[in-house]
Amino acid sequence: MKAALLKEKGVLEVGDAPETFHDGWAVVETKAAGICGTELHILDGMFDPPHFPFVIGHEASGIVRSVPAGSAVKVGDRVAVYNMIGCGTCPWCLTGNEQICTNPVGQLGFSLDGTFRDALAVPVQNLIVLPEQVSFNDAALLSCGGMTAVHAVRLGAVSLGDTVIVDGVGGVGLMAIQVAYGAGARVLAIADSEAKAVLAREAGASDVVVLDAAGYAAIPERMFELTGGRGATHFIELVGSAESMVAGLRSLGRRGAFISIGYNGDDLTINPVELILSELRIFSSVAASRRDLETAVSLAAAGRLKTVVDTEYPLADVQTGLDRLRARAVSGRNIVVWD
Ligand SMILES: [Zn+2]
Ligand SMILES: [Zn+2]
DSSP: OOEEEEETTTTEEEEOOOOOOTTEEEEEEEEEEEEOOHHHHHTTTSSSSSSEEEEOOOOOEEEEOOOOTSSSTTTTOOEHHHHHHHHOHHHHHTTTOOOSSSSEEEBBTTTTTOOSSSSSOOGGGGEOHHHHHHHTTHHHIIIIIHHHHHHHHHHHTTTOEEEEEEEESSSSHHHHHHHHHTOOOOEEEESSHHHHHHHHHHHOSEEEOOTTTTTTHHHHHHHHHTTTTOOEEEEEEOOOOHHHHHHHHHHHEEEEEEOOOOOOOOOOOOOOHHHTTTTEEEOOOOOOHHHHHHHHHHHHHSSSOOEEEEEEEEEGGGHHEEEHHHHHHOSEEEEEEEE
């Protein structure tokens, strides 16, 4: 089979990979796999893969090729792939928090070979059978951005009447806007282009601030204006620069919640007095649980969580999709598709 193989830091090649799969796991023929900012981080060496060559990619959907005897999932089923493989026995796995398993088997595309390949294997419980309304492209994007948005909104307990700022209108941001809006919040978004502002409004943002020459320094004042002087109840941070994180904290009202998801290598530096005086809360949110992916799939089936695909690429052209993502020239998600 073909796979996108990281040969060494920064060197990606599409080539042949062996079809060796874990005994007792299901095998899925890949149909779609989203191209995420995380892949750029791995290419750049922000995380070291466990071995070279390493198959990158962590979002996927496909068709079940084989399952262990007695599985509820059947050969031929259309599925989304939940990419975190927990131990199944620690207190976190047993309470449906596989994303913070203390002894994980691994995660596709991070510590286990990933999804940019013609077929992949995972435990059968990592498969979520898709309702017919949910396409392979939808499912692939829900299996990272969609579930991550659901997880963050759930963790932050966003509810009716809240005001949520979503910083960053990329793959996760567009989902977070829809999920927070669906939870009953007013959503304000921060975008780096007019084209993304249009997408953010379509997704449910009532107001979008497009970054100008003043950058993030101007954001807190703008957000207090937009909220009648109260500040927001939540700031969902998908950018993760030193300036954006501080601007986020300063855009919150009393007891506001900063939800950290995106990162780009910068440190968060703020005097604790700024946090204490408003009793601000800082959450962090990593990926999502299997249940969050199930929720994302059911929201999509109900028409309440839409995915935005910029361009579909065959596996052979994955580098083009990555390059365009790095150039910030993507609206929504680029995606690898298989016929
Ligand atoms: Zn992703
Ligand atoms: Zn566990």
